[in-house]
Amino acid sequence: MTTAMFKTGMNRTILNQDFFQTIVDRALSPRTAWTKSWSEEELDSSASILSNISSGDDDEDEDYDVDFGPNEHSSSSNSNRATLQTSQSADEPCPMNDMTGHFLYRIEYQQLPKTIHTRYPTSTHSPSSPSSSRTLSIATTSRPEAAAHTEEGQLWVVIKSKPIDTAxxxxxxxMAQLQGxxxxxxxxxxxxxxxFRNSHIREIxxxxxxxxxxxxxxxxxxxVYNVLRNDSQQLYALCLEYLNPALGNIxxxxxxxxxxxxxxxxDIHLALRDLAxxxxxxxxxxxxxLEMSFLENPTRPMMKVLxxxxxxxxxxxxxxxxxLFTQFLSQHMLDYLAHSDEYWATLERSPRTLIHGDFNTRNICLRLDQTTGAQQLCAYDWELACCHVPQRDVVELLSFVLPPGSTEWPHYIEYHxxxxxxxxxxxRKHTGSVRHGRVPSSMEYYEVAKxxxxxxxxxxxxxxxxxxSFKQVDWLPRILSSVEAQLKRMGPLRSRRDKVLHESKL
Incomplete structure (x- = not known):
């Protein structure tokens, strides 16, 4: 099914020549190619960034193909030729269900002669200071006259349009209210x-x-080749590489x-090495x-509230x-929460870092490095990134890739x-600077991993x-079994003299 990012009545002026030229410049390197045209294509959910693709009815969805004629240019004064005009006000908010999802675009480009110059797109905004409206700025190049001496090509990208955090x-x-x-x-x-707060801007x-x-x-x-942010329209999107296993490099x-x-x-060793x-x-x-305001960082005081x-x-x-949520597992969860202040004191004493926060097989893959020919980790969907101990990413991955009852957890934790x-x-050697990071001892690292x-x-x-409880999560039973089996192997987090689990809290 083909999905349209902007349906009838939506403001499409942002998907213009400048936007796609920025993508081409970042993907191919600046001053090397000129964007000829772009079109939305059918997106196969099995090859998309996410498995859940937002789509509408076939009768309502539309494909849009924009092509420049031989004598048209991409300067700002002529940019209206490359965009579809709508009657919607630029400041009118876009309905969330009309603009969220993943959308595949094919960009046709033409290699530029070496005498043609463009300026590389730059962003003047700090990640910690969001603006009310932002795209990467760019000065584009007009259609080259000597087209016969250049080569043409295609670039496939996915535009990921995000719902606002309040939604x-x-x-x-x-869902919580329906539970009662x-x-x-x-x-x-x-x-x-x-x-979920700031989740709409976090990836950007x-x-x-x-x-x-x-x-x-x-x-x-x-x-990521380009980003879009317009708070007045509640429009937040990223343009990502198209991760398609059919190409043979994913x-x-x-x-x-x-x-x-x-x-x-x-494979697990490779993922843990690159993650490290x-x-x-x-x-x-x-x-x-912690000063990155767009992150939602768990802390000891926050855990008291939660x-x-x-x-x-x-x-x-x-x-x-x-x-599914057995007596053993549920009681261990409640014991952890009852003593979360103590545990979070330990976590905050341990070295923390920026983590992915959702590091599992739903959000990672392996890809072939075109330069070295070696495989490397590729992680996407960073909405839940935060400040935490690095072991948090590790244990989540192991819960997904190792069978319940595996004895290999200590090995992989130590490998990381x-x-x-x-x-x-x-x-440290490469930058010549003194970094403040400290890697704990093997025993300390394993205890914090627990x-x-x-x-x-x-x-x-x-x-x-x-x-x-609303929609069956097919893989959840295996993850719960893996976590429970590992808790039994690892033993209690605290000594028996602390009366761990002496009383049922269910």
Whole structure:
């Protein structure tokens, strides 16, 4: 099914020559190609950035193809020739359900003669200071006269248009209200603190951060060619590379259902190695990360506020499906939440970094490096990135790629720790600067990983459970089994003299 990003009556002037020229410049390098035309194409959900594609009825959706004639130019005075005009006011908000989703575009470009010059697009905005309306600025090049001496090509991209955060917050609150009981009352009071605030701008800001810092963060992220932000229209979008396994350079995409057979030991090592290089880039820079206002960072004080809500969530999940959220698992979750102040004191003493926050087989793949021919990690959907211990990303990945009861968890956790140490030293030598990151000892790292696993289970997995009561999450039983089996192998987080789990809290 073909989906249209902007339906009849929507303002499409933003998808103009400047917008697509910026994409071509960033994808191919500046001053090398000129954008001829672009068109929306049918998007196969199995090859898309996300498995859930927003789509409308075939009768209502439209394809738009914009082509420049031989004598037309892309200067600002003529940009209206490249855009479809609408009667909607530029300041009129766009309905969320008409503008959110993933949309595939094919861009036709023509290589420029070396004598033709363009300016590379630049952004003048800091990631920590959002503006009311923003796209990357660019001065485009007119159609070259000597077209016969240049080559033509195609570039496929996905435009990911995001709903405003208040829509997601209200959606999750509605699910909580439909559950009734304590969770309905508790969730309504803290709905703005559950990780979705600023989710509509977070990926945009992180894309700009990756452009600024480069290095491992830019290397492991899905390539972002352009961003759009218009607060008056509630329009927030990114233009990403098209990750298409059919091209032969992408593997392990959308592999959650087949993860146990798809992800080999070598693949897991590769993912953890590249993840560690990203973690090392921000390790020990908690102050800097916590000052990024677009992030929703979990903290010890915040956990005190959220604790009653997640306790109600765990109890609701156990009541709704006691076979899925077992007595053992639910009681461990409640014990963690009851002592979350103590555990978060430990987490905040441990080195933290910028983490992906949703690091699992739904949001990562492996791709072939065109330069070296080696595989490397590619992570996308960064909406839940935050400041946390690096082990939080690790335990989430292991919950998805290792079978329940696996004895390999300690090995992979230690492998990530060693890779983090190597990456930190390598970055210190490369930059010549003194980084503040500290890699804990093996024992300390493993103990914090146990807390990170309980944090993942008690917060994120508990929320999955609420979603599962409305729409079945097919992979959730395996994840819960994996978490429960690992908790049994790891042992209690605290010593028996602390009376862990002596009384049932269900």
């Amino acid at each position: 997601l917050i209200e959606l999750t609150n509605i 009981g304590d969770i309905a009352e508790e969730y309504d009071q803290v709905k703005d603190l559950t990780g 800001e992180l894309a700009e951060l990756a452009w600024q810092v480069g290095g491992a963060m830019e290397r492991i992220s899905a390539k 593997t392990h995409m959308n592999s959650t259902e087949t993860a146990l057979s798809t992800w080999s030991a070598d 290089s990203f973690h090392a880039q921000f390790l020990g820079q908690e102050k800097r990360i 604790r009653p809500t997640y306790e109600a969530m765990v109890k609701t999940n156990h009541k709704n499906d006691p076979d 720790r060693l890779a983090l140490q190597v990456s930190l030293e390598s970055q 807390i990170a696993l309980m944090d993942f289970a008690s917060l994120r997995v508990a929320m999955y459970g609420i979603s599962n």
